[in-house]
Amino acid sequence: MKKLLYYTCLLLIASFATAQKNADEKSIYVSGNTDSNSVKAKLMPSIEIQGVRAGQNYPFTQTMIYKSAISKNNVGQDIPFIMNQVPGAVIHSDAGNGVGYTGIRIRGTDASRINFTINGIAYNDAESQGVF
Known part of the structure; x- marks a missing residue:
């Protein structure tokens, strides 16, 4: 009986600690218009996306077609x-006329690469990832 009382008190204390931890996190709740269900969404730090174009002096094979x-x-x-x-x-084509199911390989590499x-x-x- 003492073990049951001990585990019940331990569970009660742990649930309060977990509830306090979740209340401290920054979060927003998104709910629908028709039902009362809500989804918890955490706020994430912003990210920055940069695009890089390979220049003429990079060790990549490039072909510019103007x-x-x-x-x-x-x-x-x-x-x-x-x-x-x-x-x-x-270059290959199923019909042979260059329209429809066509494909390309450059130096043995298929179009997905x-x-x-x-x-x-x-x-x-x-x-x-191919080109048609």
């Missing part, structure tokens, strides 16, 4: 066929 070259080579085909003049590029950007914005597909 608007004049794109307009000269573009006859309504998919992006891999516009990239046909890149050194080491192998190649970063395509247009004006600094990634063009790769979100699901397969």
Whole structure:
């Protein structure tokens, strides 16, 4: 009987300590309009996102294709066929005409390992990381 009373008092003291700890944290509660359920959201410190562009002196292989070259080579085909003049590029198409299911490999690397950007914005597909 004494053990039961001891454990009950210990549990009661621990619950008050936990409630006090949770009350001290900075948090906000978000509740819906129709029901009384609420979700606790903790305030997080702000983060800073920086974009870095590789310059000419970095040890990365880069090929810049300018608007004049794109307009000269573009006859309504998919992006891999516009990239046909890149050194080491192998272009393929299921239909053979450059429209539809197309793909690219550069020096044996598939499109999921190649970063395509247009004006600094990634063009790769979100699901397969390829370029079609």
